[in-house]
């Protein structure tokens with residue numbers, strides 16, 4: 001599944017106008033002046049806010065935030081409940097760096113999960129901008145919990161010698177969702193469930209591809225029949 005084409009002409013015009021104004025006033029002053037007319041979520045010097053409306057600056061801000069520990073934690077605070085924990089260094093191949101213990105993202109709680117800050121931040125963006133809108137659309141209510149199967153796991157990819165991205169907590173597995181009413185939506189049971197269950201699960205899979213570099217689910221292979229594998233690096237596989 002590739003990215004959906006979007007109507008971008010209006011956005012391009014706006015970006016051009018903003019850049020032209022910036023050049024005219026002097027980019028620095030324009031961006032950092034307390035009275036800058038540029039809204040916070042368009043201003044590249046303002047940190048990422050998970051809940052802010054998406055725009056063409058969003059992915060740029062996300063990449064920037066993910067680069068440093070402090071910038072990542074500052075961004076994560078805007079859309080998640082977590083604590084910082086010491087890094088785990090089990091071996092050269094197995095570690096969690098920039099560690100956080102994640103408990104809640106964008107209103108949905110999860111079993112406390114130790115992972116990297118940048119992965120947690122992508123998870124928060126996915127739940128805020130993908131999962132919650134899809135739940136509202138298909139079920140008329142938000143998701144209150146996400147069932148994860150963990151992030152850090154020092155192991156090779158099943159059936160190979162290569163280490164899994166889980167060995168460095170660069171992926172998280174998601175098996176299902178609990179709606180506000182308590183209704184459970186599980187990949188294994190509902191991937192081929194009712195029309196709205198099917199539509200919801202495919203919508204959240206497709207939305208994951210907007211935030212994660214690799215997204216694998218039931219359409220990829222049988223090993224992923226019961227969970228989405230959401231990975232912060234890779235070559236753009238989205239199935």
Ligand SMILES: [Zn+2]
Nearest residue numbers: 171172173229
């Ligand atoms: Zn996985």
